[in-house]
Amino acid sequence: MQNIRNVLTPDNLSLLQSIAETGSFAAAARQLGLVPSALTYRVRQIEDALDVLLFDRSARQARPTDAGLELLREGRRLLEDVDAVANRVRRVATGWEPQLTLSVDGVISPTTMLELVEAFYALGPPTRLKWSDGILSGTAEALALGHADLAIGVTEVVANVAGLQSAPLGKLNFIFVVAPHHPLAKLPEPLSDSVLRGHRQIAVADSARRGNVTMGILPGQDVFTVDNMRAKIHAQLRGLGAGFLPEPMVRPYVEAGHLVVRKVARPTRNVSMSYQWGGPAASAPGRALQWWLSQLQSQATRRALLENHHHF
Known part of the structure; x- marks a missing residue:
């Protein structure tokens, strides 16, 4: 029996498509410039390798069997993939990266990110995009370890890694909020x-594999740790605990009365955010990364990434 990969070639898949489209072996042979016996032999090779019958030969027309129909469907998809790969290879040669991975912190507006993704895809680039969620130092770590090409929402508490380039995104104000029915909502x-030490804090886990940055947790305080900002917000809405959250993210809940802002004795948290790219092994930015960096040069875009949390 032949190796299946040796018979499921693009040429053979195209041959099967021709038989299905023309309705007969003879017509397909004429279309492909083959003698009928050569075409029949190739079909038998495919059937032998797969150990299935692909066409019902009892009728005057060559009708695909159920197995044949499945192979035709999958074959059509594989041929389209081959064409797409060839197109991508040609376009990557013009300076586009095959894939661009974005490490995006949980405080960044998903609405604005998706608007940027939409604008990027409107260019018709060959580059595949991957969006990876990051929290605290994990956002930059993905870049430092070579798992991402661009980190958006890096905090000032993260030490710079040699070779990385950085630019400011803006300031983000964190406010202390609780649900209206939480005990801290009524205290002076x-x-x-x-006082805070006696109440549970909701914390978001640092996504970094190396090190663990925590913010605002007091010694001996009960902590409920979640994986992302959205879970933290919902936990605080339920009154499961208290904690600091980015003001733009919770503004709608505060305005609706679902969360209450409380003043705390400790200093207010106004965190400097940045975006980073490059790294020790990074080459010159390709066209996809250049496009993203050009978008981030816009002050309006940077502000929207930090503040546009109202419509998602």
Whole structure:
């Protein structure tokens, strides 16, 4: 029996498509410039390798069997993939990266990110995009380890890695909020650390594999740790705990009365955010990364990435 990969070639798949389209072996042979016996032999080779019958030869027309129909469907998809790969290879040769991975912190607006993704795809690039979620130092770590090409939403507490380039994204104000029915909603302000220590904090886990950056957790305090900002917001809406959250993300909940802002004795948190690219093994930016970096040069885009959390 022949190796299946040796018979399921693009040429053979095209041959099967021709038989199905013309309705007979003889017509397909004429279309392909083959003698009928040569075409029949190639079909038998495919059938032998797969151990199935692909065409019902009892009728005057060559009708695909159920197995034949499945191979025709999958064959059509494989031929389209081959064409797409060839097209991508040609276009990658013009300076486009095969794939661009974005490491995006949980405080960044998904609405604005998707608007940028939509604008990027409107160019018709050959580059595949991958969006990877990051939290705290994990956002930059993905870039430093070569798992991402562009990190958006890097905090100032993350040490720079040699070879990385960085540019400011903007300032992000974190406010302390609780649900209206939470005990801390009724206590006198400012809330001291000793008072806060007696109540559970909701924290987002650092996505970094190396190291663990935590923010605002007091020694001995009960902590409920979640994986992302959205889960943290919903946990605080339920009154499961308290904590700091980016003001733009919780603004709609505060305005609707679902969360209450409380003053605390500790200093306010106004965090500098940046975006980073490059790294020790990075080459010159390709056309896809250049496009993203050009978008991030817009002040309006940078502001929207931090503040546009109202319509998602």
